[in-house]
Amino acid sequence: MSELPHTAFSLRRVGALTSNTLRELTRLRVFYVLLLFALLLIGSSFFLARMTFQQEFQVLKDISLGAINILTSVLAIVATARLLPQEIEDRTIYTILAKPVHRGEYMLGKLAGVLLLLAITTLLMSALFLAVLYVREHTVLAETARQMRAAPPDHLEEALRNVRASAFNLNLLPGIAIIFLKAALLAALTLFVSTFATSNIFAVVVMVFVYFIGHLEGTAREYWQQEHGTGWIASTFLGLVALLFPDLQLFNLVDDVVAGTPILPALFAKTAALGGFYVTLYFLLAWAVFYRREL
């Protein structure tokens, strides 16, 4: 066998690293998160039974989307934080980087593995949630039909239409997509932090800070701008802060979705682009630090 031609980027190499990362992560029993989610759904349905159907669907969406939001964020941080420190401790990283693998490819494989894991868990949780919503919707429809047996057909029609309208609406899907994007952003940022963190605990602690700052930032900025106006120094400063501490509140479209406000395509596109920008930025930063890193 002659020497393999060496290319700057190989999809096969990255693919191997990605599937290996995904496999390693699934060994972590991260899927307990899904179990937790299922228990939450089942548990909540007990006390939902006493509400009107509008309230019931509302609360169901509220709890489910809130849980998906928090669980994917936690998963993104916890799963990513240990990837690099673990491989360095086990010295497996030596065997991988001693092969003709670019460090960028290695990082890309790690990130893609985590994103794949997040996509799978988000999809599974959403499927579970939508299935419960569907079942409840049909139970309520059947019940309404039974109760209004005697009512005139157009009254019944309208009642059924009301039930359908308050259950599933298409807006849930972009809402869930944005939740995934927020988790992806947190994963990329965690990867960046873990390139210079000395332990995974440190990375997790930093990320918890970033998470809280990210959620308070929007409010703080408004307050600042009211007090100090919007000079270019202030804007530049706030812009810099926003680079390292992304305004996570911007990714919080779920409240609107639950309230029934439609997500405008322009807003969705803007948020998605922002998420994509952050993921790319943090990946490049992680790569830059890791490129110089001694192992």
Next chain:
Amino acid sequence: MTDAITVTSVSKSFPIPFQRRPMVAVRDVSFRVEAGQVYGLLGPNGSGKSTTLKMILGLVRPTRGTTEIFGRDSEFVASRTSVGFLPESPYFPKYLTGEEMLRFYGKVCGLGGSELRTRIDTLLELVRLTNARTRRLGGYSKGMLQRIGLAQALINDPKVVILDEPTAGVDPAGSREIRDLILDLKARGMTVLLSSHLLEQVQEVCDRVGILAQGELVREGPLRELIAIENRTQLVLENASVELIGEIETRALAAGAQVVEKRNSETTLEKLFLEATQSATRR
């Protein structure tokens, strides 16, 4: 002869937190490994063996000096197209089987398809783990792990393999197997650079050695030259009578030579150990 590995005046210091003076792990070390040679890097714990190997592999950046593999600077990924590495006491994911682990490393090297399949078969045969190919690494013994680690280093059919203490923690029979594997690789024209502090083993396989002490290369050269005592000759006789030995001694003394040492040959502890344990397994 072309040089497989060139190390030119490399130094490496690690900063120590809260101290002005860094810790110097490797100090102005130079040596060359010719293609097809087995080179042994010796030294006590902490003498800088692993650090030197990591610099050659581009895992650690030298503070000064350069390292090259087949003329390509270790700084570039292209220098690693033809290298295999087995780190010291490596850990491989326990949940993978031997075969899956080799497949992963093969793909990481850009291999795939039937080429990779036959490569895996050949390597498992070579390190004699064909029977254990579908077993999980968690159930492998230390010796088996070391051998699958060696197979991993050979997956892309490299011209150079770098082994950091390949026999650490392995029993004598196991280290003999690894030694035979190394000789096998050498017979196929491969270049081997290994580090060890087990001197006897190094003596058995290496063509050339370098001895590190506190980061400095204190001795370097062909093994035979380093350990030969120029003005002495050993003569090992079997079934020689007492008279014959007496006669040889008198002749030697008459010719002006001195008999420095006279004793019955001993077996080595290693040979004794292997004989004893092998007869036990046969029983």
